[in-house]
Amino acid sequence: MPKILELDRHVADLIAAGEVVERPASAAKELMENALDAGAKQITVEIQHGGMTYLRVTDNGCGIDPADVETAFLRHATSKLRTKEDLAAIGTLGFRGEALAAIASVSKIDLLTKTAQAEGVSLHLEAGRVLDKRPAGCPDGTTIVVRDLFYNTPARLKFMKRDSVEASQVAGAVQRQALAHPDVAFRLIRDGEMLLKTAGNGDLLGTVYQVYGRQLAVDMVPVESKWDTLALSGFVTKPTATRGNRSYQQFFVNGRPVRSKLMTAALEEAYANQMMTGRYPSCVLILTLPIGAVDVNVHPAKTEVKFANERAVFDCVRYGVLSALNRNTARPEMKLSEQPRVREAAPSPQTVRAALETLRPQAAPAPQVSRAMAQVRQSPAVPTPGKAAAPIQAMLPRTPVQTPVRPAARPLTRPAAQPAAPEPVREPVPEPVQEVLEMAPVAPYRVVGEVLDTYIVIEQEGAVLFLDKHAAHERILFEKLRSSQEPVMAQVLLSPLAANLSPEEAGVVLARRELLEDYGYQVEDFGDGTVLLRQIPADLPESEAAPALQALAQQLLEGHSQDPRSLRDSLLHTIACKAAIKGGWKTAPEERDYLVREVLTRDDIRCCPHGRPVLLKLTKQQLERQFGRA
Numbered sequence: 001m002p003k004i005l006e007l008d009r010h011v012a013d014l015i016a017a018g019e020v021v022e023r024p025a026s027a028a029k030e031l032m033e034n035a036l037d038a039g040a041k042q043i044t045v046e047i048q049h050g051g052m053t054y055l056r057v058t059d060n061g062c063g064i065d066p067a068d069v070e071t072a073f074l075r076h077a078t079s080k081l082r083t084k085e086d087l088a089a090i091g092t093l094g095f096r097g098e099a100l101a102a103i104a105s106v107s108k109i110d111l112l113t114k115t116a117q118a119e120g121v122s123l124h125l126e127a128g129r130v131l132d133k134r135p136a137g138c139p140d141g142t143t144i145v146v147r148d149l150f151y152n153t154p155a156r157l158k159f160m161k162r163d164s165v166e167a168s169q170v171a172g173a174v175q176r177q178a179l180a181h182p183d184v185a186f187r188l189i190r191d192g193e194m195l196l197k198t199a200g201n202g203d204l205l206g207t208v209y210q211v212y213g214r215q216l217a218v219d220m221v222p223v224e225s226k227w228d229t230l231a232l233s234g235f236v237t238k239p240t241a242t243r244g245n246r247s248y249q250q251f252f253v254n255g256r257p258v259r260s261k262l263m264t265a266a267l268e269e270a271y272a273n274q275m276m277t278g279r280y281p282s283c284v285l286i287l288t289l290p291i292g293a294v295d296v297n298v299h300p301a302k303t304e305v306k307f308a309n310e311r312a313v314f315d316c317v318r319y320g321v322l323s324a325l326n327r328n329t330a331r332p333e334m335k336l337s338e339q340p341r342v343r344e345a346a347p348s349p350q351t352v353r354a355a356l357e358t359l360r361p362q363a364a365p366a367p368q369v370s371r372a373m374a375q376v377r378q379s380p381a382v383p384t385p386g387k388a389a390a391p392i393q394a395m396l397p398r399t400p401v402q403t404p405v406r407p408a409a410r411p412l413t414r415p416a417a418q419p420a421a422p423e424p425v426r427e428p429v430p431e432p433v434q435e436v437l438e439m440a441p442v443a444p445y446r447v448v449g450e451v452l453d454t455y456i457v458i459e460q461e462g463a464v465l466f467l468d469k470h471a472a473h474e475r476i477l478f479e480k481l482r483s484s485q486e487p488v489m490a491q492v493l494l495s496p497l498a499a500n501l502s503p504e505e506a507g508v509v510l511a512r513r514e515l516l517e518d519y520g521y522q523v524e525d526f527g528d529g530t531v532l533l534r535q536i537p538a539d540l541p542e543s544e545a546a547p548a549l550q551a552l553a554q555q556l557l558e559g560h561s562q563d564p565r566s567l568r569d570s571l572l573h574t575i576a577c578k579a580a581i582k583g584g585w586k587t588a589p590e591e592r593d594y595l596v597r598e599v600l601t602r603d604d605i606r607c608c609p610h611g612r613p614v615l616l617k618l619t620k621q622q623l624e625r626q627f628g629r630a
Contacts, residue, residue, distance in 0.1 A: 021102050023160065024051025024149055025169035030099035031144055032177050035059035036184065036255075037093055038142065041200060045174050046189040050166030052149055060141040063115040069123050070130055073109075075101040093256055104128045106156070107149045113142040127152050171195060175211045176257040179250055179284050182207040208235060208284055212248065216241075216282060221327060223285065225320025229293070230312060232320040234285040236267070239274040239325065239607060241282070248282035253294055255286075258305050263287070266317035270325065273478065273573055275611035285317065442601050447592060454583035456592050460600075464618045469587060471608035472595045474580035477539060478609050479602075481572040489538035490520040497533040498526060499546035505553035506531055512556055519571050521549060539579040548578035573609040 021027050028045055035043050038061025048054035064072055075098060103109065105128040114120035114136075122136040150157040160166060167190050178186040178198045185200025198210045209217040219241035225232040234252075251263045263285065271281050295306040307313045445460035450469075458465040501509065506529045509516065513523050520537030536545040551574045581587065587595075599605050599614055607613050 021099075021106060021149075023169060024055055024146075024166050025173045027051070027055055027103050027107075027146055027149065028057065028170050029173045029177070030103065031055075031057040031146075032174070033093035034099065035061050035142065036177070036181060038062045040141065040184065042185045042187075043177075044187040044189070045170065047167060047170050048191055050161075050163035051146075051170050052160060052163065052166060053147060055146040055149065055170075056143065058141065058143040060139070063140055063142055064111075064113040065115055066118055066121040066135075069111060069113060069121055070133070073100050073104045073123075073125060073128065073130070101128065103146060103149075106153055107151065108147040110145040110147070111142070112136055112138050112144075114138050114140050116140050176250060178207055178211055179204070180252045180255050180257050180286070204233075204284065204286075205235060212282075216248065220282075220284075221324050223283075223320050223324040225316055225323060227312060227316035227319070229290055230316045231288045232285060232316050233288075234283065236283040236285070236321050236324055237281050239271060239281070239611060240613065242271075242275050242279035242611070243282060244279065246280045249280065250284045252284075252286045253296075253305050254288060254291065256296060256305070257303065259303050260305065262307065262310055262314055263317050266314045267321055270318045270321035271611075272569060273609035273611070274325065274607050279611060283321075285321075287313065287317070289313075445596070445600060447589075447596055450587070450592060452584075453586055456596060458596055458600075462620045464623070466616045466618070467596060467599055468583075468608075468612065468614055469585075469592075469595060470580050470583050471610075471612050471614045472599050472605065474576050474608045475605045475614060476595070476598050477579055478573055478576035479604055481539075481576060482569060490522070490535050491538045492522075492535050493533065493542070497536070497542065497545055499523075499531050499533055499549050501529050501531060501550060501553060503529050504557060505529075505550060508556045509549065509553050516549075516552065519552075519575060521552075523549070537575050537579065540575060541579065544578040548574055551578070576609065 021030070024047065028047075028051065032043055032045065035057060038059060040059035040061035042060045044056070044058045046054070046056040046058075104125050108127075109123075109125045111123040111125075112120065120136045120138040122132075122134055122138075123130060124132040150160070171188060171190075174186055174188045174196060178184070178196070182198070182204045183200060183202040184198075186196065186198045187194065188196040196211065198207050205217060205220070205222075208220065216237070219237045220235035221238060223232060223234050223236055237248075246264070249264060249267065251258050251260050253260070267281060267283055267285070268275075275281065289307075293308045295308075443461050445458050445465075448457040448459055448464075450456050454469060456467040456469060458467060506525075509523055509531055510525055513521075516523060517535075520535065520540070521533065522535035523531045523533055526532045531549075533545055533549065536542070537548075540548060552571055555570050555574060605614055
């Protein structure tokens with residue numbers, strides 16, 4: 001066995017540098033964090049050739065005292081920690097004293113710095129060794145120029161990507177810091193071209209506009225939430241403005257950009273039943289919590305954190321985002337190909353913000369969620385023999401429906417057992433148990449008809465609306481099941497149905513049969529992966545009972561969520577999807593009128609639980625543009 005020897009200091013520095021400085025973006029991040037800790041309000045980052053040959057970070061912070069400039073480049077030299085107790089209350093972005101030493105060990109550095117009380121000083125280092133130090137005239141603050149990164153580590157140098165790739169990584173690092181600190185003005189210059197410039201006026205939405213552009217800023221809604229000692233703020237995109245990846249999900253904890261699987265899961269769970277599979281929301285979410293409630297010393301790059309109370313963080317993010325989404329009631333418009341036109345100049349961030357403020361409704365209170373999921377048990381209801389299930393008919397009013405024209409708000413819901421009153425509308429008898437929802441006035445509309453046995457066509461206020469029957473009915477059923485405090489009705493089958501499942505599916509169904517009874521199923525083992533269904537949800541046609549059970553089994557096998565509320569939503573979503581009418585099914589006029597009325601008068605039916613829009617809008621202007629009449 002080779003003899004154990006202590007590593008040479010230079011070799012040890014190179015190894016340590018590999019953990020802290022992976023690429024130019026890592027160096028830029030560390031230098032920007034030092035500038036922010038120094039109280040800088042203006043930070044400029046300039047790169048050439050992706051930052052490999054030239055990286056400059058200039059700030060107007062407090063600067064470094066001339067007596068400390070050489071010490072600053074020693075390993076574990078820092079002004080931010082003194083005792084081990086300080087590690088439990090880290091309030092700065094940097095704290096280990098490794099960044100400058102790591103960067104200096106693999107590059108050539110020029111430092112220019114000045115404090116308000118002393119004259120400026122310049123320092124030149126190569127591979128961590130000080131080669132020159134002299135007085136210099138300069139403004140207050142610090143400028144660090146990093147040249148020829150990894151010039152003395154060829155093994156690391158060969159793994160660097162193209163200049164354009166490295167430049168994009170640096171840009172991402174600057175963007176994250178700009179979003180985390182909207183009160184600081186950032187500038188990014190690449191090969192002499194200004195790529196990014198933020199105002200630094202504390203306006204987060206304006207910073208989002210400057211970083212990501214107008215469209216994302218327009219698509220965002222504000223988030224404000226408090227949860228015990230936690231506070232959440234920022235912006236999230238509407239459910240109709242999702243992306244195919246998570247690249248625009250930005251999380252910040254006490255001003256620090258982080259990657260957090262916990263916060264990502266909470267964000268996306270808030271969008272559950274509102275997004276298509278494979279689509280992801282964008283966000284800029286800032287979580288503020290006591291310093292002692294989060295550990296930032298768990299990752300070399302400080303991009304991961306550990307929370308003392310993960311459940312509180314999860315709930316704060318989830319319910320904060322849910323509350324923001326509940327305030328968004330916009331209907332999606334159809335995007336049609338447009339005729340070529342003169343490109344308009346992009347408005348200023350102030351113009352965008354002013355327009356957004358006029359469109360946004362007033363903040364609504366955060367949803368109140370029960371801490372214990374209500375237990376529901378089904379009262380068997382035997383359907384009339386020989387009749388097929390009619391999913392919509394059971395929900396329809398028993399009197400003819402007229403197109404509603406409502407000049408004022410009126411209650412939307414009435415007890416399920418009470419038939420809907422014909423127009424004109426009369427005030428319903430107050431129900432002591434059921435919550436009454438207030439409905440906004442609805443503009444006059446006309447049901448034109450149905451196309452492809454799938455879409456209902458509606459005319460309203462100079463626009464044509466296309467309503468997806470399946471998506472609408474699925475959402476109506478889902479909301480009915482989810483909001484009801486009564487047991488989910490079930491139907492006892494005169495002849496049991498056999499469902500053929502895989503051994504794993506049958507095992508989980510039988511193991512969780514008590515849970516499934518809460519959702520209308522009564523099952524028993526028939527052997528060889530087959531289970532008998534003696535009772536199914538009342539809204540579910542018999543032909544869909546077995547497929548729905550199989551889907552429920554898959555949800556249970558995948559362990560959809562540790563949160564019982566989310567599991568309940570997932571199970572109810574599956575039942576609603578299977579029970580809803582399908583595209584291609586013919587519907588009677590009164591059924592169409594029912595779907596239209598529900599969609600147009602309720603704000604909670606904007607998309608199906610998969611996230612597909614229920615209603616698309618084609619304005620008169622869009623239609624005329626297609627015919628060249630605009």
